[in-house]
Amino acid sequence: MTNPSVSASDNKTASVQASPTLAGDINSRAFSTAAIHGGYDTAGNAEACNVPIYATAAFDMHTAEHGDDLASGAVQGFSYSRVANPTTAVLERRLAELEGGAEAVAVGSGMAAVSYALLCAAEGGGRIIAPTSLYGASVDAMLSFFPQFGIHADFVDDINDLDAVEALITPQTRAIFAESVANPSTEVADVPALAALAHRHGIALIIDNTVPTPYLYRPIEHGADIVVHSTTKGITGHGNAIGGVVIDAGRFDWSRGRYPQLTMVEQAISDERNGEFHSFWGKFGPLAFIRRIRVKYLRTLGAVPSPFNSYLQLVGLETLAARERQEVASATAIARHLSQHPRIEHVNYAGLGDTAQAGLVARDFPDGVGTILSFSPQGDESRVLRIIDAVRVFSYVPNIGDSRSLIVNPARITHREVPSRYLKAAGVDDQLIRLSIGLEDVSDLIADLDQAIERAYRD
Numbered sequence: 035m036t037n038p039s040v041s042a043s044d045n046k047t048a049s050v051q052a053s054p055t056l057a058g059d060i061n062s063r064a065f066s067t068a069a070i071h072g073g074y075d076t077a078g079n080a081e082a083c084n085v086p087i088y089a090t091a092a093f094d095m096h097t098a099e100h101g102d103d104l105a106s107g108a109v110q111g112f113s114y115s116r117v118a119n120p121t122t123a124v125l126e127r128r129l130a131e132l133e134g135g136a137e138a139v140a141v142g143s144g145m146a147a148v149s150y151a152l153l154c155a156a157e158g159g160g161r162i163i164a165p166t167s168l169y170g171a172s173v174d175a176m177l178s179f180f181p182q183f184g185i186h187a188d189f190v191d192d193i194n195d196l197d198a199v200e201a202l203i204t205p206q207t208r209a210i211f212a213e214s215v216a217n218p219s220t221e222v223a224d225v226p227a228l229a230a231l232a233h234r235h236g237i238a239l240i241i242d243n244t245v246p247t248p249y250l251y252r253p254i255e256h257g258a259d260i261v262v263h264s265t266t267k268g269i270t271g272h273g274n275a276i277g278g279v280v281i282d283a284g285r286f287d288w289s290r291g292r293y294p295q296l297t298m299v300e301q302a303i304s305d306e307r308n309g310e311f312h313s314f315w316g317k318f319g320p321l322a323f324i325r326r327i328r329v330k331y332l333r334t335l336g337a338v339p340s341p342f343n344s345y346l347q348l349v350g351l352e353t354l355a356a357r358e359r360q361e362v363a364s365a366t367a368i369a370r371h372l373s374q375h376p377r378i379e380h381v382n383y384a385g386l387g388d389t390a391q392a393g394l395v396a397r398d399f400p401d402g403v404g405t406i407l408s409f410s411p412q413g414d415e416s417r418v419l420r421i422i423d424a425v426r427v428f429s430y431v432p433n434i435g436d437s438r439s440l441i442v443n444p445a446r447i448t449h450r451e452v453p454s455r456y457l458k459a460a461g462v463d464d465q466l467i468r469l470s471i472g473l474e475d476v477s478d479l480i481a482d483l484d485q486a487i488e489r490a491y492r493d
């Protein structure tokens with residue numbers, strides 16, 4: 035029943051598969067070349083230089099015979115945009131290439147990506163180990179929503195405390211889930227160590243790589259099995275679209291008993307008329323997980339991205355490397371400036387290399403940890419609120435990864451749904467301000483913060 039090799043016969047998911055791709059992967063060309071050209075061929079697209087927006091719900095099946103072949107998976111092609119769309123397919127191939135993954139499924143938001151990946155792994159009563167420092171909506175989902183579906187979380191305060199993580203592993207554990215760089219603390223996860231631990235127990239490692247983007251960090255190269263992103267953030271880069279993606283490294287063995295949902299027969303991928311019955315693992319081997327995301331989760335729960343939003347993300351990707359380079363340089367300069375400011379008590383930015391994680395950062399993040407940082411001004415929360423009201427260049431917005439610089443007070447806004455015990459472990463309190471650094475001139479950003487802080491302490 036098992037077929038670990040993914041060969042031509044496995045590509046029978048017709049409606050799931052996409053049109054021809056450019057050859058090669060990230061190992062054969064550099065990042066920005068792949069970010070601009072990956073997964074797209076002008077041939078078959080009216081020679082359009084930019085990826086066309088295929089604004090169509092469905093695709094012409096031409097003949098009854100072709101319709102039958104499409105539906106059975108005997109031939110590749112598009113049939114209905116809830117399952118696959120040519121514009122979105124380019125984005126999926128490009129993101130898979132940039133992350134060094136085998137296949138990707140783009141979805142309508144980062145939370146859809148997080149939810150689909152975690153549910154797909156833990157479906158049927160599984161448990162997930164995760165740090166308390168996760169993105170607020172992810173904590174809320176795992177703490178008070180997924181349990182309603184019989185899926186439970188075991189939280190640790192420090193995901194790099196491998197003994198604590200290992201102590202939580204049970205026969206029901208299906209995944210370790212962590213953010214490569216936590217928001218807003220910027221603490222980094224030791225992905226190679228977590229991957230080794232997870233794999234020793236036959237468990238998958240799922241990494242939310244939103245904060246660093248694949249330009250700064252590529253978790254699959256460090257051992258992760260599944261990567262998720264909120265593409266709303268640095269990948270789209272202009273705060274103009276919501277999106278998410280699930281990317282599969284395509285090398286995890288799902289057949290060893292922990293994941294019965296991937297080895298049981300599924301009608302959706304079987305051919306009853308011809309008496310052929312398949313499981314996801316049996317039909318797709320190591321691509322079982324990502325195919326299940328598309329065929330079950332996207333097709334059933336339906337958080338599909340619009341082709342227009344996929345297009346905006348493709349445009350954003352073209353400048354990802356250039357944006358990240360400038361924004362990391364500005365974030366580092368701002369973190370340094372604030373850490374010397376007499377009104378600022380402390381600054382959280384792992385990129386300064388002054389934390390207990392300096393060795394880990396130097397080893398795994400040579401180009402920086404990302405474009406967000408956080409800091410605590412002296413005094414009480416009233417100073418935080420006054421600083422927020424006094425900025426003129428920064429926008430007061432619950433988002434990150436925009437070309438505009440953003441400011442927010444996480445305890446009241448982005449992390450409001452998180453219980454206080456978890457907030458504390460994540461380093462979030464009423465005194466914390468988070469910044470997301472954009473592309474404005476860094477001198478204007480520093481001057482803006484200085485004048486806002488000055489006004490916040492004027493009585």
Ligand SMILES: *Cc1c(COP(=O)(O)O)cnc(C)c1O
Pocket residue numbers: 143144145146148169171172213217242244245263264265266267276277278434
């Ligand atoms: C924003 C974010 C999400 C959720 O993404 P949406 O696109 O807003 O649904 C998940 N994880 C992290 C780390 C994020 O920053």
